[in-house]
Amino acid sequence: MASVAKIPVIDISDDTQDQAQVAKELVEAAIEHGFIYIKNTGKDIPVEDVDKAFELARKLFKETPIEEKQACTIQKNNRGWSAMHYETLDPKNQRVGDLKEAFNFGEPSPTSPSILQQPLPPSILGDQPFITHFQSLCYRLSLRLNTLLGIGLGVSPPDFFTSAHLRENGASGTILRLLYYPPASSLSDAATEEDVRAGAHSDYGSMTLLFRLKGQAGLEIQTREGEWVPVPVCPEGTESDPAPPVLVNIGDLLSYWTGGLLRSTVHRVVFPGSGGSNGVEGETAEGERYSMAYFCHPVGTTRLEPVPSERVRKYTEEQQKQGKEVINGEKKMLTADEHLHMRLAASYLKLYEDEKKKWEDLKA
Template sequence: MATVARIPIIDISSDVQDEAQVAKELVEAAIEHGFIYIKNTGRNIPVATVDAAFDLKLFKAPLEEKQKCTIQQNNRGWSAMQYETLDPGNQRVGDFKEAFNFGEFINGKAQQPIPETIAEHESQISAFRDLCYDMCLKINTLLGIGLKIDPPSFFTSAHLRSEGPSGTILRLLYYPPLTSTTASAAEDVRAGAHSDYGSMTMLFRLAGQAGLEILTRDNTWAPVPVLPPGTADDPAPPILVNIGDLLSYWTNGLLRSTVHRVVFPGNKGSLVEGETDREPRYSIAYFCHPVGTMPLMPVPSERVRAFAGAGAEAVKGNPYAERKVLTANEHLHMRLKASYLQLYKDKDKE
């Protein structure tokens, strides 16, 4: 079996914990790994709510329903199998996955077309998205405390809905099993190597479903178990949080925006014990973005200044670690244009 990624497991659910210590642990994990397991006790997001989100039959909706909701340049809607290519420089075909992106909801109503099959669950999806938003604000606050930013609410304030629209997306994902695809054993992947575009991502997974790998500091791929040691008896698998490009920008590369991918690990000899790629894989990702007009200037933190002043280099392995843009929206549009070549090509012709 494969040697798995050694990612810390942190509990942020209790109000009686030492907040400063939890914040320190989060920051150190974000610096060293860019990925953090958040223990899922059900206190921040009830387990039943997560289960209900996985029970949605969105991907079983008739094709014509999904096609009416095809993804647009606002990054909302349905993307078909192999429509997105996350690593266009190295993939011969698009990702082996389907996805549906939900943007903002207002008073429980989606501000985009959604398949009729799930229309009765609209308010449920909105409520789940709100819980994810609240949890991301909490983690942003803890990161501000751990970095001793002045004020520690710096990150949180940048993500407040009241300050303007953002690129935040709730994404449902379906990956077919290897046995039902035409994937090449050597080349093809379910999601190409990439870093995430926003501030942070919260990922919900189901036990036994393999595929996620991260690029480690020694430039090797390591699988990320759904159930790391010590979590098998928890109410649900831990929520996997990873740092995105924008938190890395804000901290001059101190917080690590780690490259990752989703593969057919059975072909590569990298299966984790108890997991398989011979069955469908489902996941739910909440991509947390700051207000779109927010400038990406380095945060007021002595630790960030010292890191930059010591001549630290951008984290190797992430082609987007170098600062290229000034605002959150500019970065998002740059990344989307690279991933959805056909979408932008078609629109340019109109």
């Protein structure tokens, strides 16, 4: 395995910076890597809120009776509890389903912002105000990033991406997901360390905000050469920051929307190396692992028409001249909801079995 992933670290917390330059750096990282570290100085996402969210995850996965979680099993609205092996992110190559548990929280009620629109285990019913508060923090950060991407791509109007993600413009597939990966020592005979914690995949939406804990290894990205490299929780230069940087990655929808210019990079979570080491100093995959992902999606009715950007237009024209397939070049114009459900049907095989042909036809 090569050295660790060389992903840029960008600080967007200083309002005195040249925003055009910050936007340029963000776009270049999104094109080249598809992943960007955003320094977490505590301004956008307070450290104490990140800590509290991880404590909530521990209560949900370790203290909540399984019967309570089963009563909230994930539905086709992509909200609820996903048990071990329930999700299969790489069905062509996985022997068993993902070795993880997850709980998806959808957007809060538009009329009661501190109330979630889904069943919850009794153990966390009282945590709804905090959950919706944390969602709002992630939402505001994702809007800032969408604004910067619009500036960096020279989109006209500049708020093209931002307005497409505004809650007041309609419901979306945006999800806050808490994740728990049990330690290798707890695996049953049906699963081994040769299996993956989360299969190789790219994310579905516009972008993902990923929060991780220091010392917990496992995330890898696939380079353009097809090699798997680890992604440190704290890249060089951030070890003394108040919290690990937020890892942002471009999703399939935004890549599709920009004609493939912005890169949606394949990644996975594994039990790496001998003894659980992934080659990153201070990190190990031997114990349990937690993470939190905020999957940002546009309003569901948004039509994924080619982005009004000269840079995007020139990129797609160049692809056509080279005889390459042009993403988002179909005659059928997808909405954000159609794009999302197509991907969900591929990951939750049992849940979407009855709709499989419908989404395959849409994709074709």
